[in-house]
Amino acid sequence: MTTQTYHAPDFTAPLLARAPGAQFEPIPADGVLPEGFFSTSNLPTYVRVGERWVLPRRPRMDCVIVKRGDDLEVIEPRRLKKGDTIAMGLAEDGSQGIYVHSEGFLGGSHSANEFRFMSTEVSRERPVNYEELAARLNEEKAQGGYLIWVAGPALVHSRARGDFEWFIRNGYVQAVLAGNAVAVHDIEAAIFGTTLGMTNTGQPTDGGHGLHMRAINQVRALGSIEKAVKAGLIKSGIMHALVTNKVPYVLAGSIRDDGPLPEVYSNSLEAQDAMRELTVLATGAILVASALHAIAVGNMLPAYHTNYGGGPTPLMTICVDQTEFVVNKLKDRGTHQAYGVVTNAQDFMHVLRFYVERSSNA
Amino acid sequence: MTTQTYHAPDFTAPLLARAPGAQFEPIPADGVLPEGFFSTSNLPTYVRVGERWVLPRRPRMDCVIVKRGDDLEVIEPRRLKKGDTIAMGLAEDGSQGIYVHSEGFLGGSHSANEFRFMSTEVSRERPVNYEELAARLNEEKAQGGYLIWVAGPALVHSRARGDFEWFIRNGYVQAVLAGNAVAVHDIEAAIFGTTLGMTNTGQPTDGGHGLHMRAINQVRALGSIEKAVKAGLIKSGIMHALVTNKVPYVLAGSIRDDGPLPEVYSNSLEAQDAMRELTVLATGAILVASALHAIAVGNMLPAYHTNYGGGPTPLMTICVDQTEFVVNKLKDRGTHQAYGVVTNAQDFMHVLRFYVERSSNA
Amino acid sequence: MTTQTYHAPDFTAPLLARAPGAQFEPIPADGVLPEGFFSTSNLPTYVRVGERWVLPRRPRMDCVIVKRGDDLEVIEPRRLKKGDTIAMGLAEDGSQGIYVHSEGFLGGSHSANEFRFMSTEVSRERPVNYEELAARLNEEKAQGGYLIWVAGPALVHSRARGDFEWFIRNGYVQAVLAGNAVAVHDIEAAIFGTTLGMTNTGQPTDGGHGLHMRAINQVRALGSIEKAVKAGLIKSGIMHALVTNKVPYVLAGSIRDDGPLPEVYSNSLEAQDAMRELTVLATGAILVASALHAIAVGNMLPAYHTNYGGGPTPLMTICVDQTEFVVNKLKDRGTHQAYGVVTNAQDFMHVLRFYVERSSNA
Amino acid sequence: MTTQTYHAPDFTAPLLARAPGAQFEPIPADGVLPEGFFSTSNLPTYVRVGERWVLPRRPRMDCVIVKRGDDLEVIEPRRLKKGDTIAMGLAEDGSQGIYVHSEGFLGGSHSANEFRFMSTEVSRERPVNYEELAARLNEEKAQGGYLIWVAGPALVHSRARGDFEWFIRNGYVQAVLAGNAVAVHDIEAAIFGTTLGMTNTGQPTDGGHGLHMRAINQVRALGSIEKAVKAGLIKSGIMHALVTNKVPYVLAGSIRDDGPLPEVYSNSLEAQDAMRELTVLATGAILVASALHAIAVGNMLPAYHTNYGGGPTPLMTICVDQTEFVVNKLKDRGTHQAYGVVTNAQDFMHVLRFYVERSSNA
DSSP states (O other), rough: OOOOOOOOTTTTTTTHHHHHOOOOOEEEEBBOOTTTTTOOOOOOEEEEEEEEOOOOOOOOOSEEEEEETTTTEEEGGHHHOOEEEBOOOOOBTTSEEEEEHHHHHHHHOSSSSOOOSSOOOOOOTSSOOOHHHHHHHHHHHHOOOEEEEEOHHHHHHHHOOOHHHHHHHOOSSEEEEEEEEHHHHHHHHHHHSTTTTTTSOBOOOOTTTGGHHHHHHHHHHHHHHHHHHHTSSSSSSSHHHHTTTTEEEEEEOOOTOOOOOOTTTTTHHHHHHHHHHTTTOOOOOEEEHHHHHHHHHHOOSSSOTTTSSSOOOOOOOEEESSHHHHHHHHTTOOOTTOEEEOHHHHHHHHHHHHHHHHHHHH | OOOOOOOOOOTTTTHHHOOOOEEEEEOOTHHHHHTTTTOSSSOOEEEEETTTTEOOOOSSSSSSEEEETTEEEEEEEOOTTTOOOOEEEEESSSSSSEEEHHHHHHHHTTTOOOOOOOOOOOOOTSSHHHOHHHHHHHHHHHHOEEEEEOOOOOHHHHHHHHHHHHHTTTTTTTEEEEEEHHHHHHHHHHSSETTTTTTTTTOOOOOOGGHHHHHHHHHHHHHSHHHHTTTTTSSHHHHHHHHTOOOOOEEEEOTOOOOOOOOOBBBBHHHHHHHHHHHHTSSSEEEEOOHHHHHHHHHOSSSSSTTTTTOOOEEEEEESSHHHHHHHHHTTTTTTTTTEEEOOOHHHHHHHHHHHHHHOOO | OOOOOOOOOTTHHHHHHOOOOOEEOOSSSBBBOOBBBOOOSOOEEEETTTTTEEEOOOOSSSOEEETTTTTEEOGGGOOOOOOEEBBBOOOOOOOEEEEEHHHHHHHHHHOOOOOSOOOSSTTTTTTHHHHHHHHHHHHHHHTTEEEEEEEOOOHHHOOOOHHHHHHTTTOOSEEEEEEEEHHHHHHHHHHSSSEEEEEESSSSSSTGGGGGHHHHHHHHHHHHHHHHTTTTTOOOSSHHHHHHOOOOEEEEEEETOOSSOOOOBBBBHHHHHHHHHTTOOHHHHHHHOOOOHHHHHHHHSSSSEESSSSOOOOOEEEESSSHHHHHHHHHHTTTOOOOOEEHHHHHHHHHHHHHHHHHHHH | OOOOOOOOOTSSHHHHHTTTOOOEEEEEEEBOOTTBOOOOSSSSSEETTTTTOOBBBBBOOSSSEEETTTTTEOGGGGGTTTTOEEEOOOOBBSSEEEEOOTHHHTTOOOOTOOEEEEOSSOOSSSSSOOHHHHHHHHHHHHOOOOOEEEOOOOHHHOOOOOHHHHHHHHHOOOOOEEHHHHHHHHHHHHHSSSSSTTETSSOOOTTGGHHHHHHHHHHHSSSSSHHHHHSSSOOSSSHHHHTTTTTEEEEEEEESSSSOOTBBBOHHHHHHHHHHHHHHTEEEEEESOOOOHHHHHHHHSSSSSSSTTSOOEEEEEEEEESSHHHHHHHHHOOTOOOOOESSSSHHHHHHHHHHHHHHHHH
C-alpha cells in the first residue's frame, strides 16, 4: 500500500534507443484481429511512433492499441471496425517498438514479459501434477528413502483410511506423526465402523457420541494399541497396518484429547523429542489435513537432507489441505519449500494411490 | 445469542415418574471403565438416586459420572482410581435412570438422544459417498434422465477437462450451462495447450497472457465454435465433445468476459430464457466450481421434477465446491435440496469418473 | 442424497377441504405486478381452481403463476404482458387457495411457510449483532459473571493486542486460556515491537526470524513471565495486563512450541486439569481465532451453568473465526450452543470494544 | 516440486575466504542462552571452524548450534545444560563466520538474510493498517481524486449499508459499480427493513422470501430507481445516497438477477462499456465482497493512472474479501497491484469509517 514513485524508462539505453517503430496493421473484419496482434497488460506500455515513445490513452489489459492519426488508444477488440489499424507484435522489451515498463513501480529486479496470469503459488485453481507426485514417491521408495507422513483426523472421517492403509502396507510410509484423534477415530472405525458416531456414508448412529470413548476404553483395558492389535480387537486400518508392518509412529498429545490412548505422549516436549528422532531421518514428508501437526513437523524439517550421502538434496515437502490458508501458514512459519495441494484429504489419497499404483506397474 | 429460559423436565410425566434408579458400578482398574458406562454430553443430565433426580456437579461432555456418597461429579475417566463407582447405561431417555434434557433450552421439538457429533450437513470432514453418486448417475442414464452440468473455469484450469469430456462422450451430460470463460479456457487448451498461459502442469509460458485473446480471435474469425470445430481448429476438449455429440449448451455472458466468443449470450435475460428451456427438462443437476452459475441455475431449478411422468420426484442436485461457503450460499438462496461435496474440481471429476466407470461395468 | 419418496398432500384434511379457490388478477402493465401477488418457491405448490388442486407447469422460485384458460404456468414477471392474469395471495397454507407442500419430501416435522432464504446458521453473510454482544458482556460484568477468553496467535499478529489488553484491564476477562505462541508473540511485541519478526504494519525486519527466540530466552533467563513483568522487561500487552490485574491464565503446551515459556504446561493432561478448574466457573466463553484451543475448551464447557445459583442458565458461547469451518467444527465436536461470528480477529476485537465502550457509557 | 540441484557456496569468494572463525560461548544456565546467540533456519548453514566450513548435523529452524569437540549439532535450547558451548552471531552472510546459503536451491537472485516468517502477501494473519488506508482516502479526497467502489451483496446483508451510505454522503465515493442484487437488497431494506427476508439482526420474517420480489415490483411500477427515490418509496440507504448526491453508478446485469431493476444493464457488453467510461477516470478503487465485479473491474483498471496530470501514478487498488482466495484470484487475473484485506465486509466498512472520521477530524 505504500505509494511508490514512478521511474520512467531510460530511453537512451541501447536496446530502446535502437528500437524500431512499432508496426500497425488494419483489421480484416469487424471485431476480428490479424494474427500477431499486440495484447495489452495493465502496466505502463510505450509505443514507438517515429522518434517518440507514446503512452496510449485509456490503458487496460486484454485489449489492443488502435492508431487513429497521432492518437493511440487501448480498446476492446469487439469495438473495432474493419480497417481500424492496430499495433502488432509479441515482444514487450522494445525490440518490436513496444516496451512494457514492468520496473516502473516494481523496482529494478523485474524484467520484461513479467505480466502474467496465474502467478499465485498455492491455489485451488492450479492443476495438481499427480503423475509427478507419484513418480517422486516411487523414486523415493526405489532409493530407500524415508517418507514421513503427517495426518489429521479428517483423513479418517472422510474415508481415506483404506487408502492410507494401502500406502503403509506397500512400503511408502516409513513413519507416521499424528495425534491421539487420528488413532482414536481409526480404532473406533475398526471396532464399531464409525468415526465420532458417524458411519462411513455420513449417517449418525444411535448412541454414537459415546463410541469413541468406548473404543478408547477397550484399548486402555488391554494396555496398548499393539496389544489391542494382537488381541484381535483392532483388525484393520491405519494403526493395524502400522503395528503389523512395524512402521514407527509418534502420537503426540494435545489438550483436545479424550482418553488418551496408552501410546500417546502427553508431554509435548517428549513428543517433540520423539518426533525429532524420526524427522532427522526424513528424505521426504507428506503432510495431510492437519495444521497443528504439519506446522510442528515443518518446524523440525530442514529444507534439505543429506541422508543419501553427498551434499544437500532438497527435502520433498508436500502439504495437502482443503484451503490455501494452511499451506500458506506453513510457509509463513518458515517451511518455504512446501508444495501445496489444495484439495480434500479423501480425494487426494484416492487419486494419489491410483497414480502410484499405475506408475509402479509401469 | 438470545438468552433462552430454561424449562426443567416434568418429572411427573409417566416415563420419568416410573423410571428406575440409575445403576452404578466400580471401575476395574485405574482409568479403565466397565463396559456399558454412561458417557456424558454437555446438556443438562438428571440422574435418579432414590426418589430424587440429581444434576451432577461440574458437567461436561465425554466424561463419566462418579458417585461418592451422595455426591455426583462429572469427571474424566483417566482421573479415576480402581474401585471408584460410576453411572452405567446407554439410554438418555430416563428408562435406565438417567435423563438428558435436550428440550431444556431448545424447545419442544427436540428428543432424547439428540446430542451428537458431526451434525453439520456440509463439511469437508464428511465422507463423500462416490459409490452412491456413481450409482445415481448410472440410474439416471438408464432411465433416460436429463442431467444438466454447470461448470466454472477452475474445472478447466485444474486438468479436469479430460474427465468432463469423458462424461460428455459417454452420455452422462444432456446439457451444459457455463460462461464464456469455460469455453475460452477449453479452446485455449485445445489450440495452445495452456489456460491463461499456464501449462497443464502449472508452468507459465512466454507471452502466455495473450494466448486466450488469440484463441478467442481465431474463433471469432471463423464465426462460431461449431465452425471452429469443423474447421479443425478445435480438435479436443469440452466444446469439441459438446459440438460433436450434439449436446446443447448455453454460454451466458458476464462483465468479466473477454471477446466474447460468438455463441455467448451477452444479454443476461436472453441467457436466462435459454437456460430455462433446459432446466425445465432436468431430472438432475451437477454444479461444479461456479458460484455465479450454480446459484443462477439453482434459482431456476425446482426441488422436484415430474419429467418421468407421475408425481413429483426429488431433483438430484449436487453442488461441488472447494469450500462449504458456496454450497451453503446456494442453500441460503433457496436451493435447500443441494447435496454438498466439498473438494477440488479436478479430483472430484477424476474420482467420480473412476466410480462411474466401475459401476457401469459392474 | 438418499432418494426420498414423495407424499402427496391429504386434500381431505379440513383446512384443505374447506379452502377457497385461488384468486387471480390481471397485471397493470408489462412486467409489473399487482400488489399482493403470490411469489413462488421451489417446493411443490398446489393451486385450487374450482374443485381441483393443480400443480402449475415449469415450477421455480421467485416467479408468479400465470393462468391462461386452464393452464397454470410459473413464469418470470418480466415476461408478462399487461392483462396477463396471475395468482394472488401471501398465505402458503391453503387458506387463500394455494398450498405449498413442504412436507412432501421433508417429512412430517415441516410446516407451511418453511421456504426461506438465509437459513444457514453460521455465515459471513449474516449480520453480527454487536449491540447485543456488547450488552451481554456488560450484563455479565454487572452480574459478577466469569468470562473465559480463548485466544489464538492471529489475535496478536493482527494488531488486536491492544484491544484485548483493554478488555482485560476493564474487567471483562476473568480467565484466559491460550497456548505458548500467544504469550510468545505478545512478549516479542512488548520487547521488540514485532511478532515473528513482522512489524505491526506488516513489514519484515532484519534478523526478524530470531526475535521470538530471543524474547523467549530473556523470559527464561528471568525465570517466569511474572518476574519478567516485575523486572520491567515486559511493559505492555496481554501478559502484562493479566499479571498486573491478577487474572488467571493457563498456557497449554503443544508440539509447535518454541521455548517454551516457563509457565507453559507442557503436559497436556496437566494443562487440561488446570483449564478445567477455570471452565467450571464459567458463565460465558469467547473463543477467538483458535481451532485447537476453542475445541478443547468447547469440550470442557457444559451448554449451561448453575454458577448464578438456581437452575441451569445457558452458557453464552461465542466463537469468532475467519471462516465458517472452525465454528462448524466446534459445533460438530458437540458445542452446539456456539454463536458464530465469521470475521477477522483484529476487526472483531476492535468493533466489539467500540460497542462495549459505548454500551457501558450509556 | 521439480527437483533442484544443489549448488554449494563458492568459498573462494572474497567475503567467505576472508571470513573469521565463528564465535562460541558457554550457556549461563540450563536451557538459557547468552544474548547474541545464533538462531538457526532450515536452510543450509555453514559454520567456519578453523579453515573449514562445516554443515552442522541435524539441521532445523529455531534452534542453536552446539559445539562438542569437533562436532556441531543443531539442537533445541531447552535441551542444553549450563556450560554447553553454542555458536554466536546475528549475521548470516559469513561476516561472523556463519553463512546461510539461500542460493543453494533457489538460484542466484536470493541474498543472505532471506529466511523469514510471515512472507505471504495476502493473509488473515497480517495486520491491516487502517490508519494508512484512511489517510490514503482522505488524501485522494483532498486531491480531487476519483474513487470507484465495487460492492457485493454481502455488504448489504451484513449491516455495512449505513457505513457505505456515510462514505457516499461524505464525498469518498465518485462512482459505484455493482450488480442488480446490491440495489435490490438495499431497496428491500429501505422499504421492508429486511434483506432476502432476514432482518438486520439476522432473524427470518414471515413471508420473507417474497419481499425482494415485492421491492423490485414497486420500483418497476414507478419506472426507475430515481423516480422511486423522488416518490419517497426509497427513503434511505445506498441507492438513495447515490441518487441524492448525484454519484454515478452502473448496475451490471447477470444471470442471477431477479427483476431486474429498471436501471440495470442486462447486456454485459453495454455494462462493460458503461463501466469503462468510469474506470478510465479512476485514481483509486475499493473492491468489497464481490468476486465477479472485483475481477471484472480489475480487468479494466490499469495498474497506474495519469489522471492527476504528469507521469504515471500507481492506482490504489484495495480488495476486501472474507478469504485470501478472492484477492489472490484477482491477482491471478492480472491485477497484481491489489492490496488485500482479508476480513468481513461489515467490519471492514465499520472500522474504515471510524478511522476515516478520526483522520479527517485530525
